[in-house]
Amino acid sequence: MTEASIARVLIDSPLPQLDRLFDYAIPENLREEARAGVRVKAPLKTLGRLVEGWIVELTDTVGYAGKLSELDSVISPFPVLAPEVWTLARAAADRAAGNAADVLRLGIPKRHARAEKSLPEPAMVSYEHSGEPLAVTYFDADSITTLFAANKRAALAAPTGVVEISPGKWVGRWAVTMAELAAQTLARGSTAILATPDFRDQEQLEAAVTALVPEDRILRLDARQSVQRRYGNFLRTHDGTPYVIIGNRSVVYAPATKLGLLVVWDDGDSLYSENLSPYIHTRDAALLRQEQQQCALVFLSHSRSTEVQRLVEVGWFGAMSPGGIRPPKVIPSANQVSQDRLAAIARIPSAAWKAARAGLDEGPVLVQVARPGYAPRLACADCAQTARCTTCAGPLAQRSASSTPSCVWCGALAVKWRCRECDGTRLRMVGSGSARTADELGRAFPGYRVIVADGDHQVTTVSSEPSLVIATRGAEPVAEGGYRAVLLLDGAGMLARESLRVSEDCLRWWSNAIALAADGAPAVVVGVGGALATALVTWRQEDFASSELADRRELRFPPAIRVATLTGKVALVAAAIEQLPVEPLDVLGPVDLPDGVVRTIIRFDYKAGPAVAEQLKALVVAATTVSRSNRKPGMPRASQPAPGLRVHLDDLEPFVDL
Incomplete structure (x- = not known):
């Protein structure tokens, strides 16, 4: 064959056994268009149809002695797969025991023919900054x-x-x-x-x-x-x-x-x-x-x-670390409601009340809460058990003061609700969401505008006018000139979440909110003490991260070590564990899951990562091949056997309930 007459193609498929390059002959009519990086269609005999893929490279040599199949067509002449992206996708997939095509699907958008036709010519003009030399203001x-x-x-x-x-x-x-x-x-x-x-x-x-x-x-x-x-x-x-x-x-x-x-x-x-x-x-x-x-x-x-x-x-x-900026002024506060009448209405401590009162004299005040809605959780007024939906058993919540309670999972309205435990019919609110907090603070601070920013109310900026901004974590707007006070009210509630990363996440949420304050403005953290409060007051979050990492290193929790979860039938998971090449290997499980499958966690050091990932990928390929061989002709796709083994590296989900 003549030079560059063979295209090496990565098939766009989730099947792990197809995660390699396939050689195809380039027909004469496609010689000019078939370049490295373009998207093509090619026949795949194992599937009995045409499949899409990317040309990774062109060559004039091949180790296969038989006749190569030819490319069917070039979908677009634009080389969408850049060499550096292919190299990254391959390395990322190998590290995670996954498919390179799955990675490329994240980085390469869907084709749009009109965008190709309207693509402007590249400017190819060098950009040089004029004036004073560029600097990064807050760093050496x-x-x-x-x-x-x-x-x-x-x-x-x-x-x-x-x-x-x-x-x-x-x-x-x-x-x-x-x-x-x-x-x-x-x-x-x-x-x-x-x-x-x-x-x-x-x-x-x-x-x-x-x-x-x-x-x-x-x-x-x-x-x-x-x-x-x-x-x-x-x-x-x-x-x-x-x-x-x-x-x-x-x-x-x-x-x-x-x-x-x-x-x-x-x-x-x-x-x-x-x-x-x-x-x-x-x-x-x-x-x-x-x-x-x-x-x-x-x-x-x-x-x-x-x-x-x-x-x-x-x-x-x-x-x-940056220089030239004073650390934020952070004030820890006990979670005890003040005796002040207006503060009691808002159910906030006196320190938070005083900070909000003084801040509103100058501009906006940010109040961070844990959850959106009115009442994030409802309970039976008689037995105090969590109120659950009569349709799907999901927890009930209330979105506003006047709305009918509904299920968080399925959305069904809790009309004529009755407790499954005690047969009671009365509900009581547990906790305060953004809407309820806004109502209570509005009554406590009459005459001030109240703004709610959460998943249902997307607010990205607020003016410098005095106002109360009630925001859920991560949804805090940017205020002109910064907030004159920041109140973090639900510290204890946020820390009650069951997760390996709960303390780390809370510190990040609180730090990001405090960072929106104006220079010198106070930030009051309610119901938080110990190392977390110290990290905020001293503004040395890296000390807390170091301590947290030391604890996880002692317990062999990520990220001190790497983990992988194997999910599948008992025999497949057990066989996979036996074939892994690393000794010693920490194995946790198996744990029974729904649908007759089990989950096992393996823990290993970073240096063993490449060997473990390679072996896990081979096991997934073998399990998928067996699963496909068990399919019967004419069987509907939904009825065909599911892949036998699923692997997830660096998965923290199993550690949620620690």
Whole structure:
């Protein structure tokens, strides 16, 4: 065959046995279009149909002696699979014992023909910052220079407070730090990729970047865009022009041949965890990409995750703290209602009451609560048992003072409800959601505007006018000039959640809320003591992360070690455990689950990770092959046997009930 007459194709399929490159002959009519990276259709005899895939590489040699099947067609002439993205997807999938195609589906948007037709010509004009040399305002200039020059990895403690970047537009100082790092990268002729967990943070970051970087050098990639806009921006990343690329968890897979910087904001946020196989966390993908492309990598946060703390302690990451900003003023408070009449109406301690009263004289006051709605939980007034739905047994809640209680799970209205335990018919409210807290604070502070920000009320900014802002964790708006006081009311309730990460998560939620306060404004934390209160008062969250990591290291809990969960039939799981190559191996379980399957947890050291992942992938392939061989001709797909073994590496879900 002539040169480049063979295409090596990755099939776009979730089947683990197809997670390899297949060789196809390129017919004469496709020689010009069949380039590395384009999406194609090819025949697959094992499935008896045409399948889609990506050409990973072209070659003129093949080890197969028989006749190769030919490519059927080229779906699009645009090379959507960049070499650096393929390398990252392959490494990420191997680390998680998953499929590379599943990873690529996260990073490559769906095709949109109109976006391809309207794609502008690349500008290919170098961007150089004019005026004073670029700087990262709150950090030492020499440390930042070293970070870029040596392609270092660093954990940065984010500066607190908010700043006005343009008339009437306020953002957190953390966003300014990311924007300045990105502007430096762009001035060096390289691309910067910036990841945020949700749209609220992304909007702040976009505003900060727009103030420093030309608009035509900013690309946004996230699921909130239209298919055409997202695919169009994705295609532009391939044109060789340096960009600042902003997005959520999948933006880490954006193409960038000359990648200079990767920044992940608040990596402890659960939104960075991918819910689809192979369940790769954005943080892990960023670490792999930094190693492959030797770019600078920054994890920026107010409260450091235990995963990043481990990397700092083993010397893989450096640590930097901001300067020139006074730490927030944090006041712990006991969870005892004040004797003051108005404070008693709002059910808040006297310290919180005084802080709110003084803050409202100057501007907005933020009140963080744990849950949305009116009453997050209802109980039987007679026996105090949790009130449950008569249809599905889910817990009942109340969304507003006038609404009928309904089921949290199925949404059924609790009309003519009757307790299953004592046959009682009266309900009582347990706890306060955002709506109930807003009602009570509105009565306690008459004459002030009350704003609710939660999942049902999306508010991203508030003015500097005096007001009470009741927000659930993570939904706090940015206030012009910062909040004049911050009240964190549900500390004890948040800590009551059963999870391995509960303390770490609470510290992060509280730190992010406190960071929205104006410089010098007080933050009152109710019902929190011990090491958590100390970390907030001293504003040394890294000390708490270090202590938490030490405890997990002693107990052999992640992230001190790696874990994998194996779910399937008893015999398959037992056989898989016996074949794993690591000795000694910690095995927890099996534990019975619904539908006749069991779950076993294995724990192993990081150095054993590649061997364990490789063996688990082989076991999944073998189990899937057996499962497919048991299918009967003509059997409906829904009735066919499910895959026999499911593997999830770095899974924290089994540790929820510890």
